[in-house]
Amino acid sequence: MPIESIFPRLEPLLPRVQKPIQYVGGELNSQVKDWDEAQVRWALMYPDAYEVGLPNQGVQILYEILNERAGTLAERTYSVWPDMEAVMREHGIPQFTVDGHRPVAAFDVFGISFSTELGYTNMLTALDLAGVPLEAADRTDDHPIVLAGGHAAFNPEPIADFLDAAVLGDGEEIALAITEVIREWKGEGRPGGRDELLERLARSGGVYVPKFFDVSYLPDGRIQRVAPNRPGIPWRVDKHTVMDLDKWPYPKKPLVPLAETVHERFSVEIFRGCTRGCRFCQAGMITRPVRERSITTIGNMVEEGLKQSGFQEVGLLSLSSADHSEIGDVAKGLADRYEGTNTSLSLPSTRVDAFNITLANEFSRGGRRSGLTFAPEGGSERMRKVINKMVSEDDLIRTVTTAYENGWRQVKLYFMCGLPTEEDEDVLAIADMARRVIKAGRDATGRRDIRCTVSIGGFVPKPHTPFQWAAQCDHETVDRRLKALKDELRGDKEYGRAIGLRYHDGQPSVIEGLLSRGDRRVGRVVRAVWEDGGRFDGWTEHFSYQRWLACADEALADEPVDLDWFTVREREEVEVLPWDHLDAGLDREWLWQDWQDAVDETEVEDCRWTPCYDCGVCPTMGTEIQIGPTGRKLLPLNVV
Amino acid sequence: MPEGPAPAPVIHRLRVRYAKRGRLRFTSHRDISRAVERAVRRAGIPVAFSAGFSPHPKISYTGAAATGVASEAEYLELGLTEIRDPARVQAQLDAALPDGLDICDVVVVPPGSGKPSALAERLEASEWRVRLDGVAHDDAAAAVAAFLAAGTVEVERLTKKGRRRFDARSAVSSFELDRRASEAADAPCAILRMVVRHTTPAVRPDDILTGLRQVADLAPPSPPLVTRLAQGPLDAATGGLTDPLGPDRASPERETAHAAGDVAGAERSDVVPSADAVISARS
Numbered sequence: 001m002p003i004e005s006i007f008p009r010l011e012p013l014l015p016r017v018q019k020p021i022q023y024v025g026g027e028l029n030s031q032v033k034d035w036d037e038a039q040v041r042w043a044l045m046y047p048d049a050y051e052v053g054l055p056n057q058g059v060q061i062l063y064e065i066l067n068e069r070a071g072t073l074a075e076r077t078y079s080v081w082p083d084m085e086a087v088m089r090e091h092g093i094p095q096f097t098v099d100g101h102r103p104v105a106a107f108d109v110f111g112i113s114f115s116t117e118l119g120y121t122n123m124l125t126a127l128d129l130a131g132v133p134l135e136a137a138d139r140t141d142d143h144p145i146v147l148a149g150g151h152a153a154f155n156p157e158p159i160a161d162f163l164d165a166a167v168l169g170d171g172e173e174i175a176l177a178i179t180e181v182i183r184e185w186k187g188e189g190r191p192g193g194r195d196e197l198l199e200r201l202a203r204s205g206g207v208y209v210p211k212f213f214d215v216s217y218l219p220d221g222r223i224q225r226v227a228p229n230r231p232g233i234p235w236r237v238d239k240h241t242v243m244d245l246d247k248w249p250y251p252k253k254p255l256v257p258l259a260e261t262v263h264e265r266f267s268v269e270i271f272r273g274c275t276r277g278c279r280f281c282q283a284g285m286i287t288r289p290v291r292e293r294s295i296t297t298i299g300n301m302v303e304e305g306l307k308q309s310g311f312q313e314v315g316l317l318s319l320s321s322a323d324h325s326e327i328g329d330v331a332k333g334l335a336d337r338y339e340g341t342n343t344s345l346s347l348p349s350t351r352v353d354a355f356n357i358t359l360a361n362e363f364s365r366g367g368r369r370s371g372l373t374f375a376p377e378g379g380s381e382r383m384r385k386v387i388n389k390m391v392s393e394d395d396l397i398r399t400v401t402t403a404y405e406n407g408w409r410q411v412k413l414y415f416m417c418g419l420p421t422e423e424d425e426d427v428l429a430i431a432d433m434a435r436r437v438i439k440a441g442r443d444a445t446g447r448r449d450i451r452c453t454v455s456i457g458g459f460v461p462k463p464h465t466p467f468q469w470a471a472q473c474d475h476e477t478v479d480r481r482l483k484a485l486k487d488e489l490r491g492d493k494e495y496g497r498a499i500g501l502r503y504h505d506g507q508p509s510v511i512e513g514l515l516s517r518g519d520r521r522v523g524r525v526v527r528a529v530w531e532d533g534g535r536f537d538g539w540t541e542h543f544s545y546q547r548w549l550a551c552a553d554e555a556l557a558d559e560p561v562d563l564d565w566f567t568v569r570e571r572e573e574v575e576v577l578p579w580d581h582l583d584a585g586l587d588r589e590w591l592w593q594d595w596q597d598a599v600d601e602t603e604v605e606d607c608r609w610t611p612c613y614d615c616g617v618c619p620t621m622g623t624e625i626q627i628g629p630t631g632r633k634l635l636p637l638n639v640v
Numbered sequence: 641m642p643e644g645p646a647p648a649p650v651i652h653r654l655r656v657r658y659a660k661r662g663r664l665r666f667t668s669h670r671d672i673s674r675a676v677e678r679a680v681r682r683a684g685i686p687v688a689f690s691a692g693f694s695p696h697p698k699i700s701y702t703g704a705a706a707t708g709v710a711s712e713a714e715y716l717e718l719g720l721t722e723i724r725d726p727a728r729v730q731a732q733l734d735a736a737l738p739d740g741l742d743i744c745d746v747v748v749v750p751p752g753s754g755k756p757s758a759l760a761e762r763l764e765a766s767e768w769r770v771r772l773d774g775v776a777h778d779d780a781a782a783a784v785a786a787f788l789a790a791g792t793v794e795v796e797r798l799t800k801k802g803r804r805r806f807d808a809r810s811a812v813s814s815f816e817l818d819r820r821a822s823e824a825a826d827a828p829c830a831i832l833r834m835v836v837r838h839t840t841p842a843v844r845p846d847d848i849l850t851g852l853r854q855v856a857d858l859a860p861p862s863p864p865l866v867t868r869l870a871q872g873p874l875d876a877a878t879g880g881l882t883d884p885l886g887p888d889r890a891s892p893e894r895e896t897a898h899a900a901g902d903v904a905g906a907e908r909s910d911v912v913p914s915a916d917a918v919i920s921a922r923s
Contacts, residue, residue: 011663012773015708015863020666026738028678256678258664258671258738310678310736342695 003035006093007101013091017084021259022050025098028256029308030076031067032100038073039186040179042066043097043107043144045077045126047119048538050098053078054255055263057317058113058150061250062175072179075099075107079122080129082535082542088129095130104130108182110144111175114152117515118508118538120159124530127162134527136164136211141193147178154239154286155463155579158515158522160210164198167207168582169239169286170272172248174206205234208582215520215578221560223519223576236583239286241623245272245293249301254309265313265346266305270298270330274319275615275625276351277604278377279388279594280416282462283319286584288617290608291626295326295333299634302334306343313344321347322359323608325628331362333634339365352376352391357402371453372403375414379430385601386421388594393433397440404441410451411437417481418459418473418506421599427481430454431488435495453500454489456482458509462516464584466594468577471570472513475506482506507545511537513567514552519578522566524555585623587616650688650698650719653749654726655759655885656733659712660705664740669704672741676716679736685729686722702760702871706844711868713766715759715884717749747888762884763838763871765813768845770832771825771865775858780830781817783856788815793851797841804841808851811836811843814879833869835879 014020035041044063046053053059059076066074075097080088088094094103104110104126112123127134132143139146148156148166156166167174178201185197192199201207212233216224228235242248254266271292274284293301302314314334316324324330334345345363352374360372376391378384384391400411415430434452441450458478461467482503489496514522528551529537536542552563571577573592580588590613597604604613608627618624660667667675677697680687689695698719705711718729726746734743772780787793793809815834822831836843845866852858872884883889 007663012862014666019668020708021668021671024663024666026663026740028738258667258675260670260674264674307682310680310682312677312681342689342697 003100003102003106005101006096006103009091009093010096010101013087013093016087018081019051019259022078023080023084023098024258025101027054027098027258028310029253030099030255032075033067033073035073035100035102037071039071040073040109040182041107042072042074042109042111042175042179043077043102043104044074045079045104045110045112045123047079047112047114047122047126049081049536050078050257050259051261054257054259054261055267056113056115057251057267057269058115058171060255061248062111062113062171063255064250064253065172065248066175066179069176069179071183075102077104077126079119079126079536085125085129085535095126105132105144107144108186109147109178111147111149113171114148114150116538117152117158117512118543119152120515120526121530121534121537123159123162124527125535135161137161139164139194141190143194145182145194145197151283151286152516154282154582154584155516155518156208156210156582157215157520157578158518158526160520161523162526163210164194165201165207165209167240168237168584170242171240172242172250174240177204178207199230199232202233205236205238206240208237209233210520213581219560221565223578225576226578226581236581238583238621239585241289241291241621242272243291243623243626245269245291245626246297249293249297252301252304252308254305254311256309256311263315264311265315266302266309266311267315267317268298268301268305269293269318270316270321270324270327271318271627274323275607276320276323276390277388277594277606279386279466279598280377280419280459280462281319282465285465285586287319288585288615289623289625290323292324292628294628294630294632295330295634296630296632298330299333299337303337303637312342313346314338315346315348317348320351322350326630328359328362329633331359335362335365337634337637350374352396352399357406360403360408361406371410371412372400372408373412373414374399376433377414377416378419378426379415379428379433380426382601383419383422383426383429385603386598387416387419388598388603390603393436396433397436400437401440401444404444404450409441409447409449410453411441412453412455413437415454415456416459417456417503418478418509420461420467420470422473422481424481424484427485428488430456431485431492431499434489434499435492438495438498448498451498451500453502456485456501456503458504458506460509460512460516463577463579464586464591466591466598468517468591469571469573469575469595472510472567473506474568475510478506478509504540508537508540508543510563510567511543511545511548514548514563517578518566521556521559521561525552528555583620585615585617585620587614587620590615647689647691647695648721650721652720652723654718654720654724654729655747655749655888656716656718656730656743657745657885658714658716659710659742659744660714660740661710661712661742662740664738665705665710666708667741668707669701672704672714673699673701675737675741676733679733679741680718683729683732683736685718685724685732686720688719688721702763703838703842705868706846708863709845709866709868712744713868713871715763715871717759745885747885749888759884762873762887765835765837765871765874765881766868767833767835767870767881769818769821769867769869770834770845770849771829771867772832772860773827773829773865774861775830776828777817777819777822777830779856779858780822780832781819783852783858784815784817784832786855787812787848787851790855793855795847795850795854797847797850799841806841806843806847808843808847811839812848813837813874815848835874835881837874 046056077097145164153166198209202209214229218224273287273290377389437452461470688698700717702715730746792807795808813835818831818833870881872881
């Protein structure tokens, strides 16, 4: 049955909404495949506004990989802004894809990529607009399989009631595997309906189907047990790890939007995973081991991606880009290739200790030398030992001095507030560090126009990290410490005016904490907030702490647990955590030991350069570290 | 200033007429300039860059039709570091742009023909087509007649500088109901055509529709579909518009351009072809 485009109905309404171009599609390198020729059809969603969602690498990669397959079709959908939501409700227009403007409910899979938990309410909006029942239990064989992925899917429990399934880890191979299971099931005439399809997916241990697991609770509210409730369902669900990134050089044809988006560049992941071991960093824990893309593949991807897109900027992405074993040759090779073409290169994540000035000079050869960003994360030496961010203040000062000597005038420093064991003085130490940075810059250059911007984020303990047991700092304490820091800097006659301070208040972090470490009972809160009008919780102008607070009180009234119980409560080693049955490969005992080491201020080295410390990932997942150097160099491109 | 040699200078200038059609009418001016910059890179057209720490391509635009308004006649100018055949640039740029942003005409700016603003000065007025779905022909005709009969029609619009009141009538040099097109349309609608002089503050088709509501209580049930059909110098004799690129084509320097392979420009008359003709020639 052909599925009609809703665009003819949408088009006359577009003049009524803000930035209508975001709903129009037609991006360069996007495609609309024939509906009837595909047996398996995916609607992929990034649950935030188009301007944030379009550049998302995960969605772009899956979109391309799925569409490359004959008989498989993938289209994209994003969260619509409230003005558009109102227009759609008024005119009965369902959640649609921007490619074919087809209704999301007509697809086989509705896959949603969650980089952050703050997209949960947006998922409910999309489901509701799509006409798909919010609760998985209410769906019939005619509804798509609602599937979550992305980092937040490592604890999907707070949205378990709304999901049919979730996958953990790298999506490339598992998305194709799921496609084949669906193709087979549909080819057989959908035996056993939706239930059997989900069972076939779950049996492999590679897809989590929440409804096949029962959660029981102790009288005090803690989880007693999470166990499969039917035969053949494995007790644990494994994450997926793509080995050999050179075999998966995506995106090959980056999507180029007409609308303005948050990242206007061609991004290449130069490696996945990170073993620096920063204890707050969920990404670094759940994406192990490190797998590098080779210098030659990076070179080819950049060449092809620029040709396909016309972008003017290339971003070399990873969790700590300067750690690539051949980053120097990559930078020099690319800078040589694109010299004189007004193509700029950027390295979004750089560690202080991995930074070197040669590298920075290569990256700024094209022109700009505006700002450098470093993330010491903790203000005091003690704090950095707790979080295992092994950067000394002297390292930092040496690095920024070199940077200032080489013509940079502005340095940006990232920190966190509310870290475990943190005291007021640890946060005030940020001011001392910023002052030393300015002084070093002035001494090195003899100039007064040296600037330093301090950005501070609230720390949120995340699942699958050593801090998963930690008490989250309450927002009053976070706000008080930040105010003290602000006063300290404001009162500084000598350096204060050269230091900019950026931070947010602590309340949103508390809700992020609830959603990060929540269990299935938190789903009621999410639903209540959404029903009360909660949307776009990642946006300050839409987020309402009071609404979350009130809804949490009401939705959890009959439970022995509340918002504080989920956030500011420290857990004991034996407590069953909501995500214990979801396996990122990390050994639970190692994580606990690392948590103890944190409290004792004991540091752990990086296993790329020192012996394995048995975090457990490689043996559990059958993976290994894949790093260079390959010894190869980038050759000049042939001039056309 | 960054180290290294100065950027290559502009030695060749091209003027381009482009259209924004169909769903791409929802692009804003900024969306279009990003799309053009990327298309130029993809097509390998040697556009010059400004000097400085954040070099910008030398592409200049004349006043753009508003977001949501389609156009058959938008103009931009490219500064190139090398001489290029305009017909080839037209084909390459058109291929590199998304469907709906279409390159219609490219001419060489004869050397020494003045500064880039010369083109903007030629764009004295625009011809607009406004389709009003669900509006009866007689109601539309009566509203147009009432508008034309009025000495002034004061309208109010929210601009960046706040609420402004201005006269929408005096900028209108011709205005009529296109009965033939209205009757031939696929759905009941009234199609208006108007020529509006570019004034300050600019009088836009929606200001004129506001005027129609004021003078004749005409309130279309759905948003109007507005298309700019042409821009150019106003011909005092006919009240119509002439081709703003005509003077470039007519320049004595044109022989040089022709020798370089300017086939595209050679066959054109100096009068802008009507947009309908452009569309039918394509389909």
